[in-house]
Amino acid sequence: MQTPVPDYLTHVLSQCAANSQGALADYIPELAQANSKHLALALSTVDGTIYASGDDTVEFTIQSMSKPFAYALALQELGLNAVLDKVDVEPSGEAFNQISLDPVTKRPKNPMINSGAITTHALIPIQQGEQRAEKLRQFLSRLAGRELCFDLKVYESEIQSAFRNLSIGYMLRTVGVLAQDPLEIVYGYIKQCAILVTVKDLARMSSVLANGGIEPLTGERLLDGAVVRQVLSVMLSCGMYDSAGDWLSSVGIPAKSGVAGGIFGVLPGQVGIAVFSPKIDTHGNSVRGVKIFERLSNDMGLHLMQGTPSAQTILQSRYVLEQYQDVIVYELRGVLQFTESEMLLRRLQNEPAGNSTILLDLTNLTLVHNVGARMLFEGVKRLHADGHTVKVVDSENILSEAQLKGHKREVVNEALEKYLAKFHS
Incomplete structure (x- = not known):
């Protein structure tokens, strides 16, 4: 017999394919040229098996889905306290590109909005002559199990319209959050967002988080368990921007979205899920991607708050x-x-x-x-x-x-x- 999981994923895609709502992220000129019909779904298990359906070989830029992994890398190398000194962990209730800081701490409210992500990028430690975006690319490649690369066309396209992120960078420098040249940090952050992935890459990367930081296929520990817990906690409360509350109540899976149309989610000890559909809503989240996650959560009983115990062996x-x-x-x-x-x-x-x-x-x-x-x-x-x-x-x-x-x-x-x-x- 053949396991019915692939058939189920294909069925879910077929049920959500007709939704034409949303729009391409046209504030980045290169993303405005994306094929809005692309639709893909992948699911990973904690033992490394990946199921995928739809346009699962199509590459797209990771965009803001790089934020949790950059945060994880900074935590892994610097420790929690050093990172908390620069970036808080409170939900902002604001758009991802809002120019704001916490009124009390004068720090970015969390690492999932742009001000926090730019700060997190600056925290990644590097050797002389090394670039932070390149260091993150290498780390993501280890998580994905293959060499990932940059989409330089998207990078250059976003650089041409990066005025808001540059404003955030200079604001962070003004209040002392950034010690480096804001131009270098913002351009590096934009380049980290231009790393190309597929839904299968994201599913495999998610499986490491679902497995507590251990690469399921090799058994290699890539992240400490405490780091994974911190990252998933922030993803759950802040990963879907100013729709995080709706997401928590309807889906209940720690997740992060990107304006190229990707969303990945992690249910600890069970599964990692990744979707791709380029049209996004006003929050910056893939419209069809949100619907697919809602369907999967309801069908498979994946809501974190259901509290059903899970076993590794049945x-x-x-x-x-x-x-x-x-x-x-x-x-x-x-x-x-x-x-x-x-x-x-x-x-x-x-x-x-x-x-x-x-x-x-x-x-x-x-x-x-x-x-x-x-x-x-x-x-x-x-x-x-x-x-x-x-x-x-x-x-x-x-x-x-x-x-x-x-x-x-x-x-x-x-x-x-x-x-x-x-x-x-």
């Missing part, structure tokens, strides 16, 4: 019954929600087509989320299509009647039920 054991040679048992444990269901389906897709009997034993599950039940029965359907007989052993009635709607709670024969009971004694 499969307790897989074995062939000695007295029933063609009976394969998958013994599950813990909580079955999206992350665990995806892991289970990925194991089930390794079963070769044939006429085996497969038992999915739910006895040791403590909770089945609605999305877990839907994915479970989708896996059952696909195993049936491969020629298998599949039975769900739910002796504890963990599945609700609503979750069983359209399906039946299958039972095994009495002798086999007693045989299975020995494994739970």
